[in-house]
Amino acid sequence: MLAPFGRMLGTPLNWLRQAVSPDSNPINMEHTYEPSVLDVLVVKAMMNRALGLPREVIDGIVDLAEYWPHTSTEVNYNGAKAVRGAIVGEEDAFLLRTVPLGFPKSPYPVAIAHTPETEAATEPATTEPHPHIQAPMPQAPQAPRPLPDFQTPPPPKPVEQEYPIEVLQRLINSPNDNLEHPCRKIVFTIKSCDQGWGGQAIHQGTYHGSCTWFEAGLERCSKPETSEQAPDAPEPLFTSSALATVYPEVVRDPATNRNMFYHPLHARDTLKIQCNRTADGHLREHRVVWSYTDDIKFDADGATSPEVTALDDAGRGRATADGTFVRSLKLGDVVTVWAFARFPGxxxxxxxxxxDIYWAI
Known part of the structure; x- marks a missing residue:
C-alpha cells in the first residue's frame, strides 16, 4: 500500500525500501523505522497530493499508523546511582528532563557536550604505565564537572504565567502550525532494583509493598511579568534554572518562607511510572507506555476494575492509564523523571x- 507514494517521488524513501524488503521482519520492533519530522511532512503531503484528502483525514491516518516523530533522552548511571530511604536529601532524586515537546532538537545549552560519544573522546586514557617509565606524579583531585542541563535538578519555582502557543510555534520554525496538545505517546524505559531484602514476606518477589519507585514530573516555561518600562516578555528560555515546575507541586516552606518541592510519603497514583520488585536485588528493565488513547479509569473512592488491578500487580500507578497526562501536555512542555525511596534500609x-516522546505535527 505504501509503494504508490514512493513511485510518486521517483525514488523510494529509506523507510519504504525497508518496508517492502523481502528480508525485513515486520514483527521485529527493535528495527522499526522511527520517522523524522521531515518524513512525516513528506508522507502527509503525498497523501494530500495523490488522494486529495482533507487535513483532518490525513491526520487521522497518521495517528492510526502511529507515524510520529519523537525525541529520546537517556541517562546511564552504570549502577552508580542510589536513592536512599530515610536519609534527608537522598530519598527524592531528580534524574532527567526531556527535550521540550514538539522540539525536534534539544535547546539545552550543554547537553551536547556531555553525550556518551564526547565523554569517551575527552576522558583520559587509563592504560598502565610502562614498567621502565616513571609513572607521573598524582594530580590534585579536580572539581566535578557540572551536570548537563538535562540532568540538572530544577529550582522549586512554580509557573506564574504561560507563553502563548504562537511564541512556541515561532521557536520551532515549523512549516505547519503545531497542535496545542500534540503528545501521542511516552515510553519510559527504566533499569533498576531495590536493596534485595526487606518488606513483608508475602510481598517479596512481587510489586506489592515496594518502597522504591519512579514518578513523572512536568516543567514548563514561565513567562515573566511585564511592566510599562518593559512591556515585551523575553523569548522562552529552556534551561534548568529558567524552567518552572508543575509536578511535583511547589509549596511554601513555613519554616524558611522559601519554595520547596512537596514529595508525599507514598507514590502518587497519577504520576507513578513504575516501582521495583520488592526485595529483589537483580536489575530489571521495565518498559512503560503512556498513550493518548489510554482509557482505563481509576476510581479514587476505592472501587477497582480488573484493568486497574493489573496495573497495580505490574507495579504501575493505578491512575496512569487513563491518558490524562499525555493528552494534557502542551507544546513546549518538558517531562521529567524522579526516583524515590522510603523508610530505613x-x-x-x-x-x-x-x-521517548512521540508527537503529532
Missing part, C-alpha cells in the same frame, strides 16, 4: 533511564 539502585 530501602535503596533505589538505578542503572539507566530513558524517555
Amino acid at each position: 530501602w535503596l533505589n539502585l538505578i542503572e539507566r533511564v530513558k524517555v
